[in-house]
C-alpha cells in the first residue's frame with residue numbers, strides 16, 4: 001500500500017489539530033503557573049508575617065521552629081508544583097514541534113472498528129480528557145509499534161494479552177509542526193527513518209532513538225522479568241541508547257514509586273557522562289544518578305588516599321614496559337582482578353576473628369584516653385561467633401561508655417573556659433535558662449553549664465568518630481595481608497607483588513587494582529553501608545570490569561536489579577576481563593541475555609572492514625548505509641603531520657563537524673598534539689575533560705569509549721604500534737567512526753589491517 005497525496009494532506013491536518021490542542025493546554029498551564037508563581041512570590045514576601053516568632057521561653061522557641069518549618073514546607077510544595085508544571089510545559093513545547101513519530105491502525109479481535117494509534121514522546125489527551133491523541137511510546141499498547149509488522153499482533157497489559165491485527169504502520173518525520181516525511185512500512189521499523197536518523201553528523205550530545213527503536217533493542221528496554229539483564233552488543237549496536245531508553249521506560253512504568261535517586265548509571269568516563277546528559281531530559285525525564293566507577297570508589301575511600309584511575313593504569317600498561325616492576329605489576333593486576341583473590345581475602349578476614357586486627361588510639365587534645373592496645377584487648381575478649389561489623393558496633397558502644405569519666409574530668413580544666421566563646425547564641429541562651437532553674441549562685445551555675453556545653457561539643461566530635469568506627473585501622477590491617485607469611489593460593493611471584501603493593505600503600509596510594517579490594521576489605525571489617533536506595537543499576541561498558549569488581553558491586557547492591565551492557569570485542573583491560581559475565585557460557589543465576597549483532601553507527605564499508613579483526617566470535621552485521629571505504633595512507637614519519645592536516649581538510653569539505661585523531665596512548669596523544677597545535681585549532685581530551693565542542697579533537701582511545709565522531713584519523717596504525725595484544729584497542733578506535741576512517745602507517749601496516757579483505761579498504765601510497 002503506497003502513500004497517497006491525500007494521506008499527506010490528512011496527516012498534516014491532524015498535526016495542525018493536535019498542535020491547536022497543545023496550544024490550549026499550554027495556555028491553561030501557563031495560567032496555572034503564573035498563579036502559582038505569584039503565590040510563591042507573595043509567600044516569600046510575607047514569609048515572616050505568617051510565622052509566630054517568640055523566643056522568650058524554650059517552649060516558645062520550639063513552637064517558633066515548628067511554625068517556620070510549616071511555612072517553609074508550604075512554600076516548597078508550591079515551588080515543587082510549579083516545577084512540575086514547568087516540566088509539563090517543556091514536554092508540550094517539544095510535542096508542538098513534533099507531536100508523534102508513528103502510527104499504527106490496530107483492530108482488536110472481537111472489535112468492529114480499528115483504532116488509529118499515534119505514538120510520541122508523551123501521552124496527550126483531547127480537551128475532554130477522554131481520547132488519546134497521542135500515546136506515550138512507553139505505554140503497553142505502543143510496543144505494537146516496535147515489535148510487529150503488518151498482520152497478527154498482540155501486547156500485554158495488566159497480565160492480559162490483547163490480540164488483534166495491524167492494518168497500517170506509518171512513520172512520520174515532523175519538524176516545527178510540518179510534515180517532512182511519511183513512510184508506510186511493512187517491516188517492523190522501516191529503513192528510511194533509520195537511514196534518516198543515522199545519516200546525520202555526529203554530535204557532542206547523544207540523541208534519543210525513540211522513533212526508530214529496533215525490536216531487539218525494545219526487548220532490552222522493556223525487560224522486567226529477570227534480576228540481571230546481560231547485553232552483549234557489538235560496537236555501535238545501540239547499547240547505550242537502549243540503556244537510556246530503558247531508564248526512561250522504567251521511570252514511566254514505575255512513576256509512582258521510582259524517582260531519579262533510585263536509579264544509578266555507571267559510565268566509563270566523565271566525557272561520556274557529559275555526552276549522554278541530554279537524552280533523558282529530551283524524553284521528558286530527569287537525569288538519574290550518574291557516576292563513573294572511579295568517582296564512586298573515590299567518594300567512598302575518602303581523601304586520605306590517592307586512588308589511581310583506570311586510565312592511568314592503562315597508560316602504565318601500554319607505555320611502561322621498561323619499568324623494572326612491569327611484570328610484577330601486570331601479574332598483580334591480573335591476580336587482584338580475580339575471584340581467587342577475593343576468596344583469599346575472605347579467608348584472611350575470617351582469620352582476623354582470632355587476631356591481627358589493628359586499631360587507633362582514642363585521643364583528646366593530644367592525650368591518649370584509650371590506647372589501641374586497650375581496644376584490641378577488648379575486641380578480642382568478645383565472643384568469636386559475633387560477626388566483625390557487629391563486634392565493631394559493640395566496641396564503639398564500649399568506647400562511648402568509657403569516655404564518660406574523661407568527659408567529666410575535662411569540665412574543670414582551664415582550657416575549657418577559653419573555648420566558651422566558640423559556642424553559639426543558642427547555647428548561651430540555654431545556659432542562662434538552665435542556670436535560672438537551679439536556684440543557687442546564678443553566675444557559677446551559668447559558667448558550669450557553659451563549660452559542660454563546651455566539653456559536650458568537643459566530645460561530641462569524638463563520639464561521632466567512634467560511631468563512624470574510625471578507631472579501626474583498616475589500612476594497617478589491610479597491609480598486613482601483604483606481610484603475612486604462608487598465605488595459600490597466591491601466584492608464584494606473590495612476594496614481589498607484596499613488596500610492590502606495600503610500596504604503594506606506604507605512600508597512601510591505592511593503585512586501581514588495589515582500590516576495590518581495599519574498599520571491600522574495609523567493608524568486611526566495619527560494614528559497608530549497602531546501597532538500598534538504588535533499585536536499578538545500569539553499567540555501561542561492563543566488559544571493562546573485573547570479576548572482583550563485579551562481585552564487589554553485587555555485594556554492595558544486594559537487592560538491586562542490574563543491567564550490564566558491554567562488548568567483549570572492546571574489552572581493553574585485557575588483564576581483567578577473562579571472567580566477565582558478558583562472556584557467554586558463564587553461568588549467572590536468574591538472568592536474561594540479549595545479544596545485539598547489528599551495528600548502526602558506522603557505514604557499511606567501515607563495519608565490513610572492522611568485523612574482520614573483531615576479537616570475539618559474535619556475528620557482526622552492517623547496517624546498510626553507504627560511504628567511502630576506509631583509507632590506509634602509507635607515508636614516511638615526517639609526512640605524518642601534513643597527512644593529518646590534509647585528512648582534516650578533506651573531512652571538513654565533506655561537511656563533517658567532529659573529526660577525531662584517536663591515539664593508542666596519552667603519550668602518543670601528547671606527541672601528535674604538539675605537532676598539530678600551532679598549525680590548527682585542536683582540542684586535546686584528557687581524563688579530566690568533562691565536555692567537548694564540535695571541531696577537531698585528539699584523544700587516547702580509552703577515553704573515546706562509548707563516543708562517536710564523523711571521521712576518525714588513526715595517526716599510527718603500523719605493526720610496531722598495534723600488536724596482537726592491542727586488538728581490542730584498535731577495534732575500539734576504528735569503530736568510533738560514523739562516516740569516514742583513515743589510518744596512517746609509517747611502516748608495515750598492523751596485522752589487523754592485513755587481516756581484512758583487501759577490497760574492504762583503500763591503500764594509498766607505496
Ligand SMILES: Nc1ncnc2c1ncn2[C@@H]1O[C@H](COP(=O)(O)OP(=O)(O)OP(=O)(O)O)[C@@H](O)[C@H]1O
Pocket residue numbers: 194197198207209212213214217233234235236237238239240241242567570600601705706707708735
Ligand atoms: N534504533 C536506532 N535508531 C537510531 N539510531 C540508532 C539506533 N540504535 C543505535 N543508533 C545510533 O547508533 C549509534 C551507536 O549507538 P550507541 O552508542 O548506543 O551504541 P553502543 O552499542 O553503545 O556502541 P559502543 O559499544 O561502540 O560504544 C548512535 O549514534 C545511536 O544514535
